[in-house]
Amino acid sequence: MNLAARLLGRRRRLLTVLLSQSRPKHFSESRWASINQATSLSRNAMDSVSGSFASLSINPVAHINHPETSSPATWRDALDANASSPNYQLIKTLVFKPKTAKSAAPVPVVVIARDETETNSSALGKHLNLKELRLAAEDLLAEFFHLDKNSLSPLALNQSTFPKVITVLDSSIVSSSSVFAVHALSSNSTIFLSGKDIAAYVKHLESDDHKVQEVDFSTLATSSTVPTATKQAPKEDAKIEGAVQIAIGVKKEVDFPGWYTNVLIKADMLDYYSVSGCYILKPWSYSIWEEITQWFNAHIKELGVQNSYFPMFVSQKVLEREKDHIEGFSPEVAWVTRAGSSDLEEPIAIRPTSETAMYPYYAKWIKSHRDLPLKLNQWNSVVRWEFKNPQPFLRTREFLWQEGHTAFLTKTEADTEVRQILDLYRRVYEELLAVPVIPGVKSEKEKFAGGLYTTTVEGFIPTTGRGIQGATSHCLGQNFSRPEMFNIVVEDPNDPTGQGKTYVWQNSWGLSTRTIGVMVMIHGDNQGLVLPPRVANIQVIVVPCGITARTTDEQRATINNACEDLAKTLKKSGIRAQSDLREGYTPGYKFNDWEQKGVPLRLEIGPNDLTKQQTLAVRRDNGAKQPIGLSDIGANVSALLDTIQNDMFTRAKNNYDACLKVVTRWEDFVPQLDNKCAVVVPWCETEECEDAIKERSAKASEPQDERAPSAGAKSLCIPFDQARWGQIASGQRCIACERDARRFALFGRSY
Amino acid sequence: MNLAARLLGRRRRLLTVLLSQSRPKHFSESRWASINQATSLSRNAMDSVSGSFASLSINPVAHINHPETSSPATWRDALDANASSPNYQLIKTLVFKPKTAKSAAPVPVVVIARDETETNSSALGKHLNLKELRLAAEDLLAEFFHLDKNSLSPLALNQSTFPKVITVLDSSIVSSSSVFAVHALSSNSTIFLSGKDIAAYVKHLESDDHKVQEVDFSTLATSSTVPTATKQAPKEDAKIEGAVQIAIGVKKEVDFPGWYTNVLIKADMLDYYSVSGCYILKPWSYSIWEEITQWFNAHIKELGVQNSYFPMFVSQKVLEREKDHIEGFSPEVAWVTRAGSSDLEEPIAIRPTSETAMYPYYAKWIKSHRDLPLKLNQWNSVVRWEFKNPQPFLRTREFLWQEGHTAFLTKTEADTEVRQILDLYRRVYEELLAVPVIPGVKSEKEKFAGGLYTTTVEGFIPTTGRGIQGATSHCLGQNFSRPEMFNIVVEDPNDPTGQGKTYVWQNSWGLSTRTIGVMVMIHGDNQGLVLPPRVANIQVIVVPCGITARTTDEQRATINNACEDLAKTLKKSGIRAQSDLREGYTPGYKFNDWEQKGVPLRLEIGPNDLTKQQTLAVRRDNGAKQPIGLSDIGANVSALLDTIQNDMFTRAKNNYDACLKVVTRWEDFVPQLDNKCAVVVPWCETEECEDAIKERSAKASEPQDERAPSAGAKSLCIPFDQARWGQIASGQRCIACERDARRFALFGRSY
Secondary structure (H helix, E strand, O other): OOOOHHHOHHHOOOOOOOOOOOOOOOOOHHHHHHHOOOOHHHHHHHHHHHHHHHHHOOOOOEEEEOOOOOOHHHHHHHHHOOOOOOOOEEEEEEEEEOOOOOOOOOOOEEEEEEOOOOOOHHHHHHHHOOOOOEEOOHHHHHHHHOOOOOOOOHHHOOOOOHHHOEEEEEHHHHOOOOEEEEEOOOOOEEEEEEHHHHHHHHHOOOEOOEOOEEEOHHHHHHHHHOOHHHHHOOOOOHHHHOOOOOOOOOOOOOOHHHHHHHHHHHOOOEEEOOOOOOEEEOHHHHHHHHHHHHHHHHHHHHOOOEEOEOOOEEEHHHHOOOHHHHHHHHHHOEEEEEEOOEEEEEEEEEOOOOHHHHHHHHHHHOOOHHHOOEEEEEEEEEEOOOOOOOEOOOEOOEEEEEEEEEEEOOHHHHHHHHHHHHHHHHHHHHHHOOOOOEEEEOOOOOOOOOOOEEEEEEEEEOOOOEEEEEEEEEEEEOOOOOOOOOOOEEEOOOOOOOOOEEEOEEEEEEEEOHHHHHHHHHHOEOOEOOOOHHHOOOOEEEEEOOOOOOOOHHHHHHHHHHHHHHHHHHHHOOOOEEEOOOOOOOHHHHHHHHHHOOOOEEEEEOHHHHHHOEEEEEEOOOOOEEEEEOOOHHHHHHHHHHHHHHHHHHHHHHHHHHOEEEOOOHHHHHHHHHOOOEEEEEEOOOHHHHHHHHHHHOOOOOOOOOOOOOOOOEEEEEEOOOHHHOOOOOOOEOOOOOOEOOEEEEEEOEO | OOOOHHHOHHHOOOOOOOOOOOOOOOOOHHHHHHHOOOOHHHHHHHHHHHHHHHHHOOOOOEEEEOOOOOOHHHHHHHHHOOOOOOOOEEEEEEEEEOOOOOOOOOOOEEEEEEOOOOOOHHHHHHHHOOOOOEEOOHHHHHHHHOOOOOOOOHHHOOOOOHHHOEEEEEHHHHOOOOEEEEEOOOOOEEEEEEHHHHHHHHHOOOEOOEOOEEEOHHHHHHHHHOOHHHHHOOOOOHHHHOOOOOOOOOOOOOOHHHHHHHHHHHOOOEEEOOOOOOEEEOHHHHHHHHHHHHHHHHHHHHOOOEEOEOOOEEEHHHHOOOHHHHHHHHHHOEEEEEEOOEEEEEEEEEOOOOHHHHHHHHHHHOOOHHHOOEEEEEEEEEEOOOOOOOEOOOEOOEEEEEEEEEEEOOHHHHHHHHHHHHHHHHHHHHHHOOOOOEEEEOOOOOOOOOOOEEEEEEEEEOOOOEEEEEEEEEEEEOOOOOOOOOOOEEEOOOOOOOOOEEEOEEEEEEEEOHHHHHHHHHHOEOOEOOOOHHHOOOOEEEEEOOOOOOOOHHHHHHHHHHHHHHHHHHHHOOOOEEEOOOOOOOHHHHHHHHHHOOOOEEEEEOHHHHHHOEEEEEEOOOOOEEEEEOOOHHHHHHHHHHHHHHHHHHHHHHHHHHOEEEOOOHHHHHHHHHOOOEEEEEEOOOHHHHHHHHHHHOOOOOOOOOOOOOOOOEEEEEEOOOHHHOOOOOOOEOOOOOOEOOEEEEEEOEO
16 A cells, blocks of 8 residues: 555556576577577677687576666575576676876776675775776766676677776686676676686687786785784684674765665665565564554554454455556566466466455445444555565565555545544654654545545655655545445435435555665664664663773673673663673674664663763764763663654654755756755646656656656655645646646655 | 474375366357266266256356365355356255155155255145155265265256155245356356256256145245244344344254354354455454464563564475475465566465575574574464365465474574473463363374474364364474585584584474364354453453333433443453443344354343442353442452353363373274274384374275364374373383384374
8 A cells, every 4th residue: 555656557667577488507509599688789799708608618507587687686686586596606897997197098997806805996906006996987888898887797808898908807716616697798687607617708808918817806905905013913703803894884875775785684684585576574673563563553453443364365356356456556466376286277366455355345244334334454465576676675575564444434434544544654653763754645646546545654765865655544435335346335324215325435554564664764874773762672782891801700790790780670661671791792893783783772881880880871873972870770761762762753854854845936846856855846736747747857867667766756745734834825826837736745756 | 383294295195176177158068078077977967967958048157167065165165266156146955854654765855945045844844744854864865866965956856866856946046036056966066057047957857747846935934933923023123133043053063064164154253255265364363363472472582582574485496495395385385477467487486384485594694603592483374275175274275373493503402492382382272272282292104394303282172073283393403404405504612623513403383373263163162152261352241231112211321331331440450341332232132142252251231230239240151140249340350251261271171181081902992083082092103003093993984085184093192291191011012003102192083
């Protein structure tokens, strides 16, 4: 439901998915033609490569096609999802450009290395005697190789390109017995080669005066960049000494998608899974979902909603009952067609949402107005088999959610509930996750397929300047209850003739694990995750400090016991506290570890603290430190956690507000979007105008993928709180057309 | 996991599933031959029927094949699962035998009626002037029609059989415009015919002196069985007056399977679903599952287990990694092969259990003994696409469960946890559900596929004399961690050389919604469900009584308010209480309603109770009534609920104990099974002997379906509490062979 808007059928683009038709393990020259199906350019290039392979007796371990990849992580994902993939290591192919005089043509440096090899550019520049190596821009790649960076591989080197570049080969590849994955000149195609074969391919291009440079990056790094002092006293055990680099490694403001996945992995929230587009929710993220479910369950039960469970399977006949509705979902429905070794008589769908699965039973169960209201909810997972750009929590093929489905006698009751539920969604975001949202109603274009109207809470990611739909609460009206649909009808008790019938008024509403992704994006920083105390599995971590080589066993025990006692005391006050008494890890390592995982508050206890009967409190959200006395510690820490929760929300709210710009002239619209803002505009609310705004605000260079952060702006919602933006003046025109403006609407680029 | 034993691959029989290859909507005579594929007998008979159809111009609406059916409920289930089924009503075909002199040959009465028509046999006998009509035994059906009762239909009447029987046709069929389902002489095949065509078929068999008797059963029932008084004062609204028959209608001790499904439906626990073998868990049953999950979650978290969520999909490669293991599951794995309109490159399985899906990540995450123990649990649903005999809660294609997967450094730790978890399972059954179980270890034959050993809690259904596996906790040993499997290995911190490696010790354990089915079977009675207070969604229902036509509005309000206040008071004491102030329903109707739903305690308040400041308490479990003063009502009701909980357990325990027979001579073994008991026997514990026992104890007449309640006895467990059965004497022989007995084992027929 909260993902529904982007699923609307009428706005779908054709999904073109390249799935390999054959998955041969061994190759003959004659088979290459049938295998290379990517672009005609890369097909010709691959024909040439395969010719070389044949003459060099290179026999790839495997060659597979897969969905397009845009990073090492998605590449790995795609390979792991394919049963034909052998065990492999990724090869990265980087192109650097040295600083040259403006008039001189640059000679690019092509580095072929294991993905995990650290290819320090300054050390490499020093080694090659080249100034200021920088990663080359895409246009240089296009110019030299006619490829984008995601398709680049050692195979891009050929008789034509090799002489124009300096080629550097990671020497650890040459000597390795591993199998390596290289792109077959396309990001959706991968060949698996031995290290020897990669070296053989590259070296067959050598001439007498132009050779491949083999470089041992491990010694290169040491010899050129590491201070001598460190070399003299090598760490015994990196983990123990805290010397391991456990920071996030990618800056939030520089590479947001890379930062996001790194935070999730390093905070132990999630792991990639062998089925593409699916992810493992580890306890650190699942516990947040548990907090949300408990809170939400308690509140909907107060409203008289009951939990239930409907099967995950839906028969084709039932699924396809409501045409508008199914049109929104059908391209991504997963079908079971076989059980054991038997083909099923009819394919059976896995639910993408449960309206059509549930409502035949509503028709059966609701026989009288006395059976109303019927309010059922279920916590389950649904499947929407998206083919592109999976993103943890935001866009996954299976996701966890709740879906509520209610039926009422009157529209008034349905309207009231839509807003009650929406307010619970707002509170989940604002009170639990400290994420500000703007409640409002969706435009006609963006409403739920088959419904009457959709309400939403809209979040915003300031780092990318994009809006994100938080959760949606739909009034379905009588669209599903009407006689030609599910025919959910009762005698109208208010009809004086006693003959009147009423088709019930229905709502549906859903909140998914997307909540967790939004929270991470809003609060996380370059140290990793930052958790709001309300949903943190561990709210307080107690770390013993000041233990040195001279500390006696007894002193150590005293400090450890004090930490343990402190954690116990806090637990008694209802605080989720834990002490970290792990042996063999430095305090520094532990600090990093828990910061990365976003624990809201760290309490340190060392010998001096014990003497003073205090602990040093360090906040994760702003790094502020303060000593707190151990007496009445429970109440003080509780209060501090509340402060953190409130401060996190206030900070996020201020950031959101700073990105909200009231714009009344079209000339200011796109500049504000480009300025990473959302705009509040007087709007006519017509679909035609929304289409036009989207087109006029799109950046020409960005791809128009509905699912990817969209380039054109769309209406995020028409906020309920109109008064906040003043009043639409009489005669005020729409921001984008000649019609009269009706209300202020929130527009923005979005996820 | 708790369902695992019956899934063991080596004990599988071949599943023969009749799925129709063609699903024509219209028929020509020439197509009958290809359609009728059941038995050769019914095929010949159907050839003859289709010949008649052709000559009578009867054109069936549809004809489908489906899994075998054994009752109207399973038939309906099978039809609803088939997309080719039109809207239909079931036809029942009953054969009665009148009382005749022993020497006389009986003339059977064949009744063809709508399934819901009440075909009162005494009224019918009176109408036909036949004495004591009784349902005919199976052998009579075989003799006359060569069919069992599940395959019988109007089509069994032909030129040969029609003259030998009296044929009664429900007149409401003849005049109906509905489409009716009739078996095509086989319980796995159904033809849809109009009422007119059914009548035409039957009537074309008529001769001058042998006619079909059309009977209007609705008037027949009224005219012959309903007392005149009732006719004179017809009820206005059956619902309001409480006159509707809402009792279960089938006796537990007579037709246990029919009773079971009736209780579930009428108690509002469950509804059938349009995909066969799947069921809707309505709030009344789902709330029991919520109670179980909350209790179990709290206890496993104390043990350091963390919740997580793994995707429902498993790649084929991963699923098939462990051969013994997958052999147990593969015949019933559901495969997704298509998404939207695209075929997937590789079919993807829906998890039947998650060992092989999770353990590759265990191998990745467990890098050091410091990462141990790893204890994860997930609450999810799994799919096992069984083709036969679905049974709500006990055997369903999708079911809810938890699956715990843990890894330890040592076998000792793993052993300890296996038993800790098993004891939690025992407590779920005994303390929450008031169902006694016997904890023990499974025999080698019955253990989990791929594991080291399996522990279990075994329940018993006295009504049927069959054991039922409650839940299982497995030690997997190092079978999944060894190098050729998932290679989950750490350096052994206890190895003095520092070189030693240890493959981790693993457990897995699961508890499913089967718990709910067992609870219903144990406690339910002929009034319906009986819920133990600990898991009842509503523990106490407060019903206003003594309101008559002469009651003033004010008196009515006083009584209603008192009920409402009482419910509120009880809620404050932590009791799940509710008042039933529904207008227009009599107290009698409400009593029935809540009894059927199994609410543990009813409190009645009438005018006299108010005067005396008391309420009449009526226990659901034993019907006992007692007045309770309204002062200190919370504590008194709490105590009474505890008493009910304890009494229910004690009663069930006594029933179980009474069915446990220690048997030391083979001659007593089968008679005790036939006596609906389980037997405790000295046993040698060899697989060979278990196979022999099974064979020797099977009833020849019962089908040998592993999934159906099995006819041969199997070992249920080797109880941990051996002392309860005395001591195995030195030199004591096995009950069934010449080997020495090792321990007492529990054997029985089982589900």
